[in-house]
Structure formats: C-alpha cells, structure tokens
Amino acid sequence: MGNLKTKELTQIGYADNKQRSLAVNITGRYFKHYSKAEVIDLLSKIRQQPYAYLNNDITGKIAETFINNKNEPVTASYELKDQHAPLNIYGEEHIELSAIKQMELALKLTVSLQGALMPDAHSGYGLPIGGVLAVKCGDPLRRWYGYRLQDGFIHY
Known part of the structure; x- marks a missing residue:
C-alpha cells in the first residue's frame, strides 16, 4: 500500500487531525499488505458505519472518533434581555x-x-x-x- 495523503482522507470525511492520524498509523501497521483502494474503501465504511467497527480491536479506535466527534461545529445561542442590568x-x-x-x-x-x-x-x-x-x-x-x-x- 502507498502512503495515504491528508487530501484523500479529507475527501472521505476524515476531517480532524486525530482521525487522520489514527487512520494513517493503524492502516500503515495492520493493513500494509492491502491495496490503497482497499484501505480507502475500508476507511470509508468505518466513516459511514462506525458502530459496525466499534468492537473490532484494530478499527474500533478509528470508529470511536466518529461516534464521539460528529465533525459538526458546536454552537450555542442565547437570548439577551430587552433591558440591560443596572x-x-x-x-x-x-x-x-x-x-x-x-x-x-x-x-x-x-x-x-x-x-x-x-x-x-x-x-x-x-x-x-x-x-x-x-x-x-x-x-x-x-x-x-x-x-x-x-x-x-x-x-x-
């Protein structure tokens, strides 16, 4: 397998650095005899269905990042009072x-x-x-x- 590039990982939904780092390290260690296309396909499946890979010792760490981090910005809005305090x-x-x-x-x-x-x-x-x-x-x-x-x- 050739080296995965950040751009390739971003294209399949690996938006944060922790996800990309885990993907590169785990695939480099455990999937080095797979083709690049097979690895990208596996990573795409983990991204789409993280719960299916959660109990696997190898892919579970990657899947966990998609369950805990939905890659959505956390925003909150608060109402202001009509009149300011003294x-x-x-x-x-x-x-x-x-x-x-x-x-x-x-x-x-x-x-x-x-x-x-x-x-x-x-x-x-x-x-x-x-x-x-x-x-x-x-x-x-x-x-x-x-x-x-x-x-x-x-x-x-």
Missing part, C-alpha cells in the same frame, strides 16, 4: 461611547446582575477594560479575556 458609570465624560455600549450589551446577558465602568474605561475584548460585571453565582463566564474572577465578580 450600570454605574464613574467619570462618564472621560469614557468612550463604544465602551459604554459594550458594557450595556454585556449587561443584557441573562447571567448579568449589575455593572460598573471606572473613569479610565475603554473598549476591550468581551468587556471594556476598566469595567466590572457582577454575575449570578454558579454561572461561570468562560473565555472572557483579561479577567480576574472573585466572589462572583469579573474585574477588568
């Missing part, structure tokens, strides 16, 4: 309008309780730099840039 602004004349709008948007999240902007606040990632957001306990906000989480508050 916002205290200190030194409003020194704060950019974009930072205020950014904070008002963050305060429309369902987990937001209250917010504040300090006199030196300016636009940032997620929240304005110099902004403070109080959230409901037990509702962590993940992937917020530059935060320090203490007592249910996010400090920028």
Whole structure:
C-alpha cells in the first residue's frame, strides 16, 4: 500500500487531525499488505458505519472518533434581555461611547446582575477594560479575556 495523503482522507470525511492520524498509523501497521483502494474503501465504511467497527480491536479506535466527534461545529445561542442590568458609570465624560455600549450589551446577558465602568474605561475584548460585571453565582463566564474572577465578580 502507498502512503495515504491528508487530501484523500479529507475527501472521505476524515476531517480532524486525530482521525487522520489514527487512520494513517493503524492502516500503515495492520493493513500494509492491502491495496490503497482497499484501505480507502475500508476507511470509508468505518466513516459511514462506525458502530459496525466499534468492537473490532484494530478499527474500533478509528470508529470511536466518529461516534464521539460528529465533525459538526458546536454552537450555542442565547437570548439577551430587552433591558440591560443596572450600570454605574464613574467619570462618564472621560469614557468612550463604544465602551459604554459594550458594557450595556454585556449587561443584557441573562447571567448579568449589575455593572460598573471606572473613569479610565475603554473598549476591550468581551468587556471594556476598566469595567466590572457582577454575575449570578454558579454561572461561570468562560473565555472572557483579561479577567480576574472573585466572589462572583469579573474585574477588568
């Protein structure tokens, strides 16, 4: 068997690196005396019917990646409140309008309780730099840039 190429694996539905790596390593080790066409056919069948190959000691590892990973992007959408939570602004004349709008948007999240902007606040990632957001306990906000989480508050 010749070497499998990433492009060939992608064409038959092996979209992530773990799947491609397992396919190359396992077929190179256990199916080296098969033709390339036979190997691609087998890998296609594993992709189409992963449960049929799950109990096999050799092909089960490849099949598992298609059961646990459907190659679909994981997205979620959340409704925003109509009105933003209370916002205290200190030194409003020194704060950019974009930072205020950014904070008002963050305060429309369902987990937001209250917010504040300090006199030196300016636009940032997620929240304005110099902004403070109080959230409901037990509702962590993940992937917020530059935060320090203490007592249910996010400090920028």
